[in-house]
Amino acid sequence: MPDTEPTAETSNKTSFEDDDDDDAEISSEEEDEIKRELAEVTFEELQKARSDGSDMVYRKQNVEKKNSRANKNRPMEISSKKPVSRFREVIQVPKNVSRDPRFESLCGKLDVDGFKKRYNFIYENTLPSEKKELKKLMRNAKNPEVVDELKDKMAKIDKEVKSALPKRTEKDILSEHKKKEREAAKRGKQPFYLKKSELRKQKLIEKYNELKESGKLEAFMEKRRRKNASKEHRYLPYRRPA
Incomplete structure (x- = not known):
């Protein structure tokens, strides 16, 4: 026991x-x-x-499951808690696709020579006539702010004309050279392609002839001399103070 x-x-x-x-x-x-x-x-x-004072803890609502179908033939179930957006696409409208004619083959290729021939009147007639009108307005204007605006417009016109002139002269020189070489090739001579250095020389000759005809050659040469003298003056040694 x-x-x-x-x-x-x-x-x-x-x-x-x-x-x-x-x-x-x-x-x-x-x-x-x-x-x-x-x-x-x-x-x-x-x-x-x-x-x-209660010890209750509120549980967070379960995360909504992704919209899924029990069967592919059934409609999709969507919760009614989510608000419907105000702007919704009921009918699909075709969008307007913008095209850049510079990079579109449908618009064809750009003919630079033809473009310049067609719109050459802008630099020869339109812009000079606008400049004359601006000069007349500037004579009659008394407000200094208006005068400054007119001066800025005239400076823009001058800049456009000057930027277009060298391009035209270069194109003219090349076109004349090509014509001469084609004629020489017909005679049996070997073609000579114009170098960049030769092109620069031809442009300087054209500019010299234009300045001589307009009577601005002396002023241009004097300005060039002063510019070269200022460049040379930079490299001269300075005198020490006594």
Whole structure:
């Protein structure tokens, strides 16, 4: 009899110890769940729960699942909570696609010579006539701001005309050279292609002839001399102070 009692006690002890282990495991799982729930709860909801004095925790709503069909023949289910946008495309309208004629093969190729011949009147007639009108307006104008605006417009016109003149002279020189070489090739001579240095010389000759005819050669040469003298003056050594 005394031998059997302690065995019963030991069995009871072991059963109690197992129950304690199960309680410990359950409590740890509950703590993990509480932590997860608290991580998803917002700060405002926690403040409300504390002000009420209740220990309730509001669970965050489950994230809405992506729209999916149970069967491809069924219509798609969409939640009614999402508001419909005001602007929605009911009828598909064809969009206007902008095209750049410079890079479109449908518009054809650009003929530079033809373009310059057609619009040469802008530099020869239109812009000079606009300049004359601006001069007349400037004579009659008394407001200094208006005079400054007219001067700026005249300077722009002069700039456009000057920028167009060298390009035309270069094109004319090349076209004349090509004509001569074609005629020489018909006679049986080998064609000679104009170099950049030769082209520069021809342009300087053309400019010299234009200045001589207009009577501005002396002023141009004097301006060029002063410019060269100022360049040379930079490299002269300075005198030391006594």
